[in-house]
Amino acid sequence: MDFNFENCLKEGLSKTPIVPANERKTEEEYFTEAISRDDTVVTIRNNDKLPSFHEPQVTRESNMFKTQLRIKARTYLFERKLSKVLNSNELKTIWSLLQEHHTSLNYSYKQYISYTNFILVKQKLNDKYKLFLSPRIFLQLQHSKFKGYLSIDTFFKYIMKKIWVDQTRSGLSHYDLNGLGYLSEMDFESYVSDLIPTLTQLKELNKIFYSFYACLVVRRFFFYLDPLRTGKIRIVDILSCGFLDELLELREEIHKTKQNYFSIPSALHIYSTYLELDKNHDGLLSISELAGYKSGTLTSVFLDRVFQDTFTLDGQMDYNGFLNFVLAVENCQDHQALRYLFKFFDIKNQGYLDSFVITYFVRAVIEKLPREQQLGVSVQDLKDEIFDMVKPLNPNRITLKDIIHSGMGHTVVNILIDVNGFWSYEFRETAVTDDNLQQQKKI
Numbered sequence: 264m265d266f267n268f269e270n271c272l273k274e275g276l277s278k279t280p281i282v283p284a285n286e287r288k289t290e291e292e293y294f295t296e297a298i299s300r301d302d303t304v305v306t307i308r309n310n311d312k313l314p315s316f317h318e319p320q321v322t323r324e325s326n327m328f329k330t331q332l333r334i335k336a337r338t339y340l341f342e343r344k345l346s347k348v349l350n351s352n353e354l355k356t357i358w359s360l361l362q363e364h365h366t367s368l369n370y371s372y373k374q375y376i377s378y379t380n381f382i383l384v385k386q387k388l389n390d391k392y393k394l395f396l397s398p399r400i401f402l403q404l405q406h407s408k409f410k411g412y413l414s415i416d417t418f419f420k421y422i423m424k425k426i427w428v429d430q431t432r433s434g435l436s437h438y439d440l441n442g443l444g445y446l447s448e449m450d451f452e453s454y455v456s457d458l459i460p461t462l463t464q465l466k467e468l469n470k471i472f473y474s475f476y477a478c479l480v481v482r483r484f485f486f487y488l489d490p491l492r493t494g495k496i497r498i499v500d501i502l503s504c505g506f507l508d509e510l511l512e513l514r515e516e517i518h519k520t521k522q523n524y525f526s527i528p529s530a531l532h533i534y535s536t537y538l539e540l541d542k543n544h545d546g547l548l549s550i551s552e553l554a555g556y557k558s559g560t561l562t563s564v565f566l567d568r569v570f571q572d573t574f575t576l577d578g579q580m581d582y583n584g585f586l587n588f589v590l591a592v593e594n595c596q597d598h599q600a601l602r603y604l605f606k607f608f609d610i611k612n613q614g615y616l617d618s619f620v621i622t623y624f625v626r627a628v629i630e631k632l633p634r635e636q637q638l639g640v641s642v643q644d645l646k647d648e649i650f651d652m653v654k655p656l657n658p659n660r661i662t663l664k665d666i667i668h669s670g671m672g673h674t675v676v677n678i679l680i681d682v683n684g685f686w687s688y689e690f691r692e693t694a695v696t697d698d699n700l701q702q703q704k705k706i
Contacts, residue, residue, distance in 0.1 A: 337442060341433045347391065348429050349422070357392060357422070360384045361415045368409060375412040395422050428502055431511075435498045445495045448481055455480045462513040468527055472534075475582065479530050480510065482586040490599045537585050547579035557592075557681065564627035565680040568607040592680075596673035604676055605663045615660040621646045624679040631682050640689070649675055 288296075349357070364380035376384070378401055385396035395418075404421060405413045436442075438450045446454070455477040459465055468476060484506055488496040501507055510525045523529065540552045550570050554561065573584055580588070591603040608616055608624065625645050629637055650658070653675065655665040666672045677684025 333442070334440075337436075341436060344429065345433055347394075348426050349391065353391070354422070357384070357388065357395075358419060360387060361419065365415055366412065368412065374415045375406065375409065376415055376418070378411055378413075381413060395425070431507065432498060432502060435501060439498065444499070445497045446501070447495050448485060451484065451496070451501075452477050452481050458510075462511075463516050464513040465527065472530075475534055476530050478582060479533060479586060480525060482583060483524065483590060486587055486590045486603070487597070487599050490602050533586070533589060536589075537582060545579075547576060547581055548585060549579050553580060553585075553588075556588075557683070560631075560682045560684075561592075561680055562624070562627040562631055562682070564624060565607065568610065572606050595676040598667050601666055601672045601676070602663060604680075605666070608679065615657075615662045617660055618646060618650075621649055621661070621679070625649075628679065628682060628685045632685075645678070649678065 361376060361384060362374070364376055364384055365374040366377050366380065368375055378398075381396065381401055385392070388396065400418075400421070401413055404417055405411065406417075435446065435454060438454045439446055440450070456473060459468070459473055459476065465476075484501065484504070485496060487506070488500045488504060509523055512523060513525060536556075537548070540548055540555050542552055550566055553569075554563065554566055569588065570578065570580070573580070573587070575581075575584065587603065591600040594600045595604060608620060610620055610623065611617075622642055625642050629640050629642060629645075632640070650661065652671045653661050653665050653669045655661045666675060669675075674684075674688060678688050
């Protein structure tokens, strides 16, 4: 039988029921019916807020192909960005041209380049260099006294720093599996663990200690860059905070005189302190064991608050908690440390410290003094001195903001938690007088 399109069409129409126009469903009715069959429907009451249109959260891909495709695409993106970074030969080229077109100023021993010569250098180079040779960069980096001139050394240091930032950002972004611009603690710990073997000054570090060292590094970054304890830090903040520069200094074979927090001696000192405090060798610190920190000068009232308001394992502090504690106590002049410690002082959870709270901690410090020394100290006077020192907006309440703005956070914290800190404040005038006498004797 030959195929006939007209016959097929008639046969199909004969089997299709014809519904009158007035009985047909509207588009809205079809939509309502489809929604009612969907178990994911969201009903919105009059008083409820509208649901958010977009949640910027990447979940684990159930499709392995999609996951691999995303990873591959990001890898190509990083490679394309790194291809725009100047290599060593290109750096030598731009340095030579800058030297050729430099201008010697009679009143300076440094080499400078005028804007005219700056443009000449730009014209002799290809498009890859244009990012660095823009008028905006010249104006930003030009000498404050010699207007219209740019120091060649300053300009070349800027280029090197920009290259370092681009390369480091790319390295960190490889650990940002979700591509959202931040790293979780686990992501950053993976980065540090992979970085350790590349640091020259850590070549003598035992591999058994790698995990503890990585923990120390991660804790410092997250303590300062994640004060609200969200569990993630932005890659931009990692690059700009300066800690990464300090960590990467360990690639140099020459040890600088300045103490590096991430050096082996510093890391081992903190870890050995933890081990010395752990009297029963169970890997955790009880409140009685932590009381031995700083030769036992911290008050029991303060330590009680620490264990009440921090995460503990069955009432004991782990190494992560100890690192946070040390960073706060040893750097209580920093805003992040003051934020961490303020919650311990705020025993009423009211967002400020009143006379009762200040008196509560001051009395604990005084009670830790020898009995004969307690007689000469007035709790009321010391409390008033703290209020005068901070100068809060509300004369009866001290907020965290007041302490930070006063610039006296270090002194206030030491008075409230540490016997030695209290004595340093109490005899500050005597100490200054002794220092002046010693200087006069030397003269």
